[in-house]
Amino acid sequence: MSKYEAHEYFLNRECTWLKFNERVLREAVVPSNPLLEQLNFIAIAASNLDEFFMIRVAGVKHLIESGIKHIDIAGLTPRQQFAAIQAMAHELVHTQYRYCRSILTRLRDKGLEFVKVQDLTAEQNRWLEDFFTREIYPVVTPMAVDSSHPFPFLASLNLNLAVLLRKRDGAVKTAILPVPSPVIRRIVKVPGTKNPKQYLFLEDILAAYAERFFLGCDILEAVPFRVTRDADLDIDEDVEDLLAEVEKSLKKRKKGAAVRLEISQSASRLIKEFLRKELQLEERDMYMIPGPLDCQVFFSFLSIESDETLRYVPFRPQPSFELAELGEPDLWKAVSARDIMVHHPYEKFETIEDFIHLAAMDPDVLAIKQTLYRVSSKSPIIAALATAAENGKQVTVLMEVKARFDEENNINMARKLEEAGCHVIYGIVGLKTHSKITLIVRREEDGIKRYVHLATGNYNGKTARIYTDIGILTANPLIGADASAFFNFLSGYSDPPEWNKLAVAPLNLRERIYEEIDQEIAWAKAGKKAVIQAKMNSLLDKSVIAKLYEASVAGVTIQLIIRGICVLRPGVKGISENIEVRSIVGRFLEHSRLFYFYNNGKEDVFISSADWMPRNLNERVELMVPIEYAPHKKRIKDILSLYLRDNTKAYHMEADGSYQYVSGKPADETVQAQEYLQHEAEQRRRRLHQEKEGPLYR
Template sequence: MKTVELTKGTNYLNRECTWINFNERVLHEAVVAANPLLEKLNFIAISASNLDEFFMIRIAGIKHLIESGVAHVDIAGMTPLEQFAAIAAMVHAQTARQYAYLEKVSAELEREGVYFAKIGDLTPQERQCLQGYIEDILPVLKPIYADDEKSFPFLPALGLNLVFLVRRRNRGDVRAAVVSIPPETVKRLIPVGSENGRVKFVFVEDAIRTYAAGLFEKREVLECAVFRITRDADLDINDEAEDLLREVEKSLKKRRKGAAVRLEIEKKASRTLCRFLKKALRLHDDDIYMLPGPIDLTAFFAVTSLAGYEHLHYPPFVPQPVRELLPYKGQSLWQIIGSRDIMLHHPYESFDAVDNFICAAAADEQVISIKQTLYRVSRSSVIIDALTAAAKAGKQVIVLMEVKARFDEENNITMARRLEQAGCRVIYGVTGLKTHSKITLVARREGDGIRHYMHLATGNYNGKTARIYTDVGIFTSDSLMGTDGEAFFDLLLGKTHTFAGKKLGAAPFDLRQRIYAAIDEEIVWAKTGKKGHIMAKMNSLLDKAVITKLYKASQAGVKVDLIVRGICVLRPGVPGLSENITVHSIVGRFLEHSRLFYFYHNGAEDIFLSSADWMPRNLNDRIELLVPVEYGPHKERIKHILNLNFADNVKTHVMDGNGMYHYVAANTKDKPVDAQLIFRETALNAAKNVCNR
C-alpha cells in the first residue's frame, strides 16, 4: 500500500480534544453497570475535578494565545480560535452528560437510602436541625453589594457563591449582592437525618437561599443564583530567581487572583443576573456554563467514602507485601538487593517496601548518604520523617524537592523547609527544567568499599497515591547504575552540566535519542523481513517527532501496540500511515500511571521503565530517567503486564483513526479479562502461598 506524507496536520489530533475524550472515558465509568454506586458518584466527581484543572491551565493558555494575537497553529494545524471553539462544544456537551449521569446515580442512591434532599422534602425535625445549623453560620456570611462591574468583589477561584437581587421594602431600588461561602468553616453537604438505614444531605446553598431573610433584614430578596468562577492558575515562575521558594510563593498568590476563564451558574438564573456576572468577569457566552443541578460536582467527594454503605463501594483491597521480598523474610534489605534486583508493582504490592528502604537507610550506621528526588509527596510522609532523622544522625542527605510540581507547590515548600531545618541539603532543580525523575540513591560502607543501592520507578514518592496509581519500580545494587546515579546527582547539584549514563538515559540529554534508536532498530529488522514489535505504555503521547518515528515503523511493517491512558494525538489504523498501530486506553479502579517500553529487537527484547511520557515537555524541558530492565524474570513480568493490559476487555477503550474511543466491553462476548482485577488476585495469591509454606 502506498505510504502517505507523515508531517501533515491532518495526521495528528488536537491535544485538548483528546484530553476531553480521556475525561469522557473517566465519566463513562459512572454508567458502567458493574461499578458500585458510590464509586460511580466518585467518577463523576473526578471528571469534574479534572475539568477544573483543564480550565485553569489548558483553557487559560489558549485564551492567552488568542489575546496575544500570535499566529500559532497546534500539531493538528488548528489556530487557537479553532481550538477554543472545538473545546467549548465538546465540554458543554460533556457537562450535560455529567448532570444526566448524576441524576441517574442519585435516583439509584435514593433506592439505597442515600438522599440529596430538597428543603421542601424535609420532615419538621430535619428542618429544625437545618435551621439550627444555618443560624450558626449566618454570622460568617457577609453580603457584598455590587452595583456594577467596577464594584464587583474579587472572589476566589473555585469557591461557591450566591448572587442576590434585592430591594428595600416599599422602595424600587434593586441592587445586586454577593455572598461567598467560606469552605473552611461551612460544610457543603449538611447531614440532616440518619435513621432506618437512610441518610439525608442538604446542599448548604439551598439552605442559605431558604433562610436568606436573615442576611437581608431590611431588604426583600427578588432572586438568587448559585455560581462559581474558575480562574487562570498557570504559574509564571522565574527559574533564575535568587530565592526560588519565594518566587513560587509569590506566583501562588497571583494564581488566586488570575483572570476568570469559566463561569458556572444555575440554569434557572435570570438573563439579568447572567449578563451582570458575564460583564463583571469579562467573559464571553462560550465561557458560561448554565447547569441544571448543583454547582461544583467535586462536592460529592465528601460522601463517596460514606460509612455504613460498604456494599456501595469497591470490595476492600489492601496492597500486599512485595512478592519478591517474601522468600527472604529475616534478611536485611541490603543482603536481598545485594544478591539480585527486586521489582515492585503498585498498588497491588505495598509501597511500604519503599518507605522501609529509606527508613532502613536512615537507621543503618553503615549508610553514609541518601540522595533522592521528590516531585509529589503526601502531607504526612514516612519518607520525610526518615530523611530528617538521617540528617539529624549525621548522614549526608541531599534532596531535590521540585517546588514547581503543579498544585503541590505549597505542600512541597512546607516539606522543603522541614528538611532544611533538620540539616538536609535541599536543592530546587536545574534552571529552566522541572525534575520529574524518581530515584533514590543510598551509599553504604561495606567490607569491600562503598556500595550503592537504588530505587528507580515510574511513580512518585507518595504513599497516598501509591494506593491508587499503578506504577512499577525496582531496587538494584548494579554497580554501573550506581555510578550513573552519582553522576545524575552531580548534574542536579550543578557539578556538571550534562549527563551520559552507561545504563541510565536522562532527559533532556539522551533519553529522546535512546527512544529514536530503539524505534529505528525495529524498523531495520522489519525492513530485512524479520519481526518488528513495539509495546509502550504511558500516560500521554504528544511528541510529534516520536509519533513520526512510530508512523515510519508502521509503514516498515513494525507492529506497534500502545496503551495510552490520556492524551494521544497519534491516529492509529490509518491506511498507508499507521495501519500497524493500535491504541488502547484503560480506565478503572486504579489510575494507570506506569511508563513501560518494550522493543522486540530480533529476540533480544529490550525493556525499559521510565518517569517520562512521550511528550515534548518530558523529553525537552524536564529531567527524567529511562531505566533498562535487564534481569530476566523482571523482563518477563513487564511483558506480562503489557500483554495482560492489551488483553483487557473489561476496562479498555480502543481508539480509531478519527480519535474516537470504543468501549470494548460493549462489543465483546469473549471471556472477561480485567487486568487490574487479575493483578490484585496475583498479589493476594503470592502472599497467601508464602504464608502457607
C-alpha cells in the same frame, strides 16, 4: 518537515484530553461499578475539568488575546481550538449531570437521599433554624454590589450565591453571599433520618435563609455560581531566590483572569448577564448547571456510613512477594542478591518507605540522595530523610518546587528538610525535575556500595494506593555509578558523563527512544519480526510520533496503551495501519510508563518517569531505566500483554480520535487487567504465607 509530520496525521491535544475525560466519566454508568464509586468518578471527572480550564483553556485564551499566529500540531488556530474545546466541554458537562441525576436517584432507593429545604418536616425545620443560627450565620459576610460597593474579587473555584433583591423603595439590587464550604461541611446530614438518610447542600440552606442577611428586602432570586480563573504560574527562574519567586506567584494563582462561569440553570437572564459582564466573559464561557455545582463535593460522600455494597470491595496492597521469595530479612543482602521489582498499588509502597527509613537508621549508611516531585503532606519519607540528617548522614534532596498545584506543599516539606540539616536543591533553571530516583551510599566490609531505587511514580504513599506504578530496587554497580553521576549533574557543574545504563532527559532520552524505534524498523525491513509495545499516560511528541509512523510503514507491529492524551491517529491508510492504540480506565489510575522493543528476540524492556511529550523529553529531567533481570523482563511483558487482552475496562482508538469500548465476544474469557493483578497479588501472599512465616510475609 517529513511526510510523516503533516497536520492531517495528528489530532488536537485539548480535544484528545476531553475524550479522555469522557472515558473517565463513562465509568459513572458502568453497572459493575458500585453506586458510590460511580459517584466518585463524577467527582474525578469534575476535578479533571477544573484543572483543564485553569491551565489548558486559559492557555488557549492567552494565545487568542496575544494575536500570535500559532498553529497547533493538528493545524488548528487558537480560535479554532477554542471553538472545538467549548463545544466538547459543554457536551461533557451536560453528560456529567445527566449521569449524576441518575446516580442520585438510584442512591435514594438505596437509602441515601438529597432533599430540598422545603421538603423538611416541621421538626427538621426547627433543627435547621438552630443549625443556621449557630453555624452558618456568624461566618457569612454579605457583599452588596452597587455604585459604592464595587464588584468583589471572587477567588477561583469558591462557591457563591448571586442574590437579586428588592429594597423597600422598590429598587432592585444585586449582592453576593459566599458559601462557607471551606469552614463548614458542604454536605449536611439531616439528623434523625434513617431510611433513607437525608442530606442537604450547604448552598441550598444559605439560599433558603438569604433574607436574614438583607433585612427589609425581598429576595427575588438566590442562585449558586462559581468562577474558574487562570492558574498557570508565570515564574521567573532567573532570580536569586527561586523559592520566594514561587511563593510570590502562588499568591497570584487565585487572582488570575476568569476563564469559566458555572451557574445554576435556574438563574435569570438578569443575573447571568450581570455576572458575565462583571467577570468579562463571553456567552460561551458560561455553563448552565442543572444540579449541584462543583461535583468534587462527592469525594467526601464516599466515606459516609452506608451499605458496603455501594463501594468497591476493600483492597489491601500486599507485601513484596519477591522479597518474600528470597526469605532474606536483611534488606541490604536481599537487594545485593538480586534486583527487586515492586508493583504498586498491588504491592505495598511501605516497602520503599521502609527502605529509606532503614537507610536513615543504619549507622553504615553514609549518604542518601533523592529526587522528590510530589510528596504527601504527612510523608514518612520526609520524616526519614530528616532523621537521617539528624543522625549525621549526608542527605541531598532535589525538591521540585514547580510541581503544579503541589508548589506550596513542596515548599513546606523542603523547609522541614532544611531545618533538619538536609541539603535541599530547588531544581534546575529552565527544567522541572520529574525523575524518581533514590541513591543510598553504604559502607560495607568490601568497601562502599550503592543501592538505588528507580520508579515510574512519585514518592507519595497516598497516591501509591490508587496509581499503578513500578519501581526497582537494585545494587547494580553500573546503575549505582550512573546514579552518582546523575546527582552530581543535578547539584553541581559536572558535564554529563557517558551513561552506563540510564537514559536521561533532556540529554539523551529522546535519542535512545529513536535508536530503539530505528532498530525495529531495520529488523522489519530485513524481513524479521518487529514489535513495539509502549504504555504511558500521554503521547504528544510530534517527532516521536513521526518515527512511529515510519516504523508502521516499514511493517513494525506497534501496540500502544495510552491512558490520556494521544494525538497520534492509528489506522490511517498508508501511514499507521500497523498501529493500535487502546486506553485503560479503571479503579486505579494507570500511571506506569513501560516500554518493550522485540529487537530480534533480545527484547529490550524499560521503565521510565517520562511520557512521550515535548515537555518530558525537552523540558524536564527524566529517567528511562533498562530492565535486564530476566524475571523482571517477563513480569513487564506479561503486564503489557494483560493490558492488551483487557476486554472489560479498555477502549480502542479510531483514526478520527473517537474511542470504542472494547467488549469480548460471549464465548471469550472476561479479562480485567487491574482486577487480575489484584487477585494475583493476593494469591501470591496466601501461597507464600502457607510456605513461610516471618515479618516479611505479614
